[in-house]
Amino acid sequence: EVQLVESGGGLVQPGRSLTLTCKASGFTFGDYTMNWVRQAPGKGLEWVGFIRSQAYGGTTEFAASVEGRFSISRDDSDNIAYLHMNSLKREDTAVYHCASFTMIVGVFDYWGQGTPVTVSS
């Protein structure tokens, strides 16, 4: 059974940093692109960014709203993807989900329940 479990969320002050973790199981993690998608309170889903598999260079792409502030890394030996968030803003407050492309690139077929991040002073 595929499982994605996020952790690391919490309350953080504006301008500070936070790292989220996505622990995967039930599939060959290293073969697939891993994404982060967020949902702000009362809002819809917003794609944040992804990291490709090492077979495709392990490169990353980001939404314009987080470009230059967020980064993503992965540890294929431990089946973990990380979202490193810097210079956090109040508008980054959201539940952050990790999601995988295991079937078709571009289709989020497995998701975690998410971890909440609140940016507030």
Add this chain to the structure above:
Amino acid sequence: AIQLTQSPSPLSASVGDRVTITCRASQDISSSLAWYQVKPGKAPKLLIYDASSLQTGVPSRFSGSGFGTDFTLTITSLQPEDFATYYCQEFNNYPPFTFGPGTKVDVK
């Protein structure tokens, strides 16, 4: 970037109703569209991909159709567990990936 609009929102319905949600893209995205079900506190769930392909394990009362710019998600007989918010998402030309604004299906 491609823009997606959804209608109606919200949508009030009763158990047993046939429900149809529409998603419109700002440009031709072929069949590169997926539908997701989102419930509070739960992991979002993929329902439909490639506009009309049913994800494994999803009940057959869910179906998708469309091509180009106009798409629909249909639930033939709404069940109590189907009250949720539904999002369309395009994957024709990425990044970025775009989601629609969502359609909340609530109790009439």
